[in-house]
Amino acid sequence: MAGKKNPWGKPSRGPSRDGDAGGEPEGDAPTGDNNDGPRNPWLPGGAPNGGRKPPRRSASIEDIFKNRGPEGPRRSGGGGGGPTLRFPQRPGGGSWLPIALAGVAAVWLIFSSVHFVQPGEAATVTRFGGKYVGQFGPGTNFSAPYPISVVDTENVIEIRTEEVPTKLILTGDQNLVDLSYSIRWNIKDLTLFQFQLADPIETVREAAETAMRSSVAEKTLDSVISGEGRADIQENVRMRMQSILDGYGAGIAVQGIEIDKTDPPESVVEAFNDVLAAQQDAERELNRARRYAQQVLARAEGDAEAFNQIYAEYRLAPEVTRRRLYYETMEAVLSRTDKTVIDADGVTPYIPLREVERGRTGQSAAPAGQ
Known part of the structure; x- marks a missing residue:
């Protein structure tokens, strides 16, 4: 097998498969256009076109990768630079650019000329920088496109x-x-x-x-x-x-x-609180007096009603009613005294029963103490 090629221009020598020296004979490398010195490893291999010397390129790393991009080496064709951006063309050969511009203009006209005003809202229309021209109510409304007309919408029922x-x-x-x-x-x-x-x-x-x-x-x-x-x-x-x-x-x-x-104000808060406390006390006492007056009035009204009922009975039976009133009155008066009055023939009108009872109590206690 032929020896490996030396990257520096000289072929390597080595033993052949059968032990003999293989490859080219020893000696200096042949002279000529293709072998005039150590070969640059960065140059493309081989001499094209029958041995004509290829153009040398710089060995600088910056120069080698200067024309490379993420997609690979850049190629320039003809006498121009890089590829030019061209707008897609229609099947007939015309450009899509006018149609695209017309579509953008149509969308702009629609969105700036049609206005949807919601219920509870109103809108004012100004033209050419602030001249008032009208007002829109709820619904679909139309105006000149922006910036010829400007529509400002507000919620008019919001509190x-x-x-x-x-x-x-x-x-x-x-x-x-x-x-x-x-x-x-x-x-x-x-x-x-x-x-x-x-x-x-x-x-x-x-x-x-x-x-x-x-x-x-x-x-x-x-x-x-x-x-x-x-x-x-x-x-x-x-x-x-x-x-x-x-x-x-x-x-x-x-x-x-x-x-x-x-x-x-903070400077008079304490004095004001004292005044409020006094007013509350006065109000409380006034309420108490009102409650007492209502109780007295209710009692008086009840007594008056009872008297009216008694008077009605008196008119029906005057003698019986007078006797009953007398008995009830005497019972009410005498029940609070410690004396007993008996009005009967042969009986002492006044008997001091309390004194008699105390005397008896004293006589019965005396023998016990002797």
């Missing part, structure tokens, strides 16, 4: 709540009260709500504060804190707020006001 934090408010009797409350409102006219006021939410809060201060100023501190005048205050605030917002053309409907907390 919205604004919480107002604790504020010091002056009452009608020149006292201060810490009061917090909440406002419930919804949109009455979407066009006015969006275009009449710069900040509708802030306007709602300011109108509520104005109405609340005016209403609390008509009540005393006791009525505000105890809750007796709270319902009147809430209704007055709602009406005053609605009047203010209608004057501004806000397009807002106030649904209600709810007072959450009414406390005296």
Whole structure:
């Protein structure tokens, strides 16, 4: 077998199968175009085209892998660079690009021109950057595509709540009260709500504060804190707020006001608690007096009813009724005395039975002590 080829240009020598030296004879490598020095292992093997020397390429690793990619060596054809991106073509040879652009434009027109407004919602339409042109109600509506027309949809039946934090408010009797409350409102006219006021939410809060201060100023501190005048205050605030917002053309409907907390200022809390305790004591005593008066009145009414019944019987039998009344009255009076009166012939009218009994008790005790 022929000896292995030396990568450096010289053939290797080795023994043949039958022990003789095989391969080419020893000696220097033949000279010529193909063997003019040590062979570069990075060059392609063999000399193409009848021994013509192939073009040498750089042995640098960076140069070798510079034109390689994840898909393998890059090939350049002709005199150009890499492959060019071409849009797919239709079977007839035309381009799909115009059709794709037309489809995108159609989708854009549909989605920006058709508007589905849900029940309970309303929408305003503006054109060319903010000029109001109309309003849409619930249902399917059409407009010019965006950005020619802009449609803004809002829920007009949703009840919205604004919480107002604790504020010091002056009452009608020149006292201060810490009061917090909440406002419930919804949109009455979407066009006015969006275009009449710069900040509708802030306007709602300011109108509520104005109405609340005016209403609390008509009540005393006791009525505000105890809750007796709270319902009147809430209704007055709602009406005053609605009047203010209608004057501004806000397009807002106030649904209600709810007072959450009414406390005296912290600096007078202790004294105020003492006053409240005294008021509660007075109220408790007053309730007790009312209960006693009701009991006395009920007893008097019962006695009057009994007298009326007796009088009815008296009219039927006057003599019997008088005797019965006499006996019952004497029995009631004499039952509380320690004397006995006997009204009969031959009998002492007055007998001190208590003294006689005590005398007998003393006589019977004397012998026992002797």
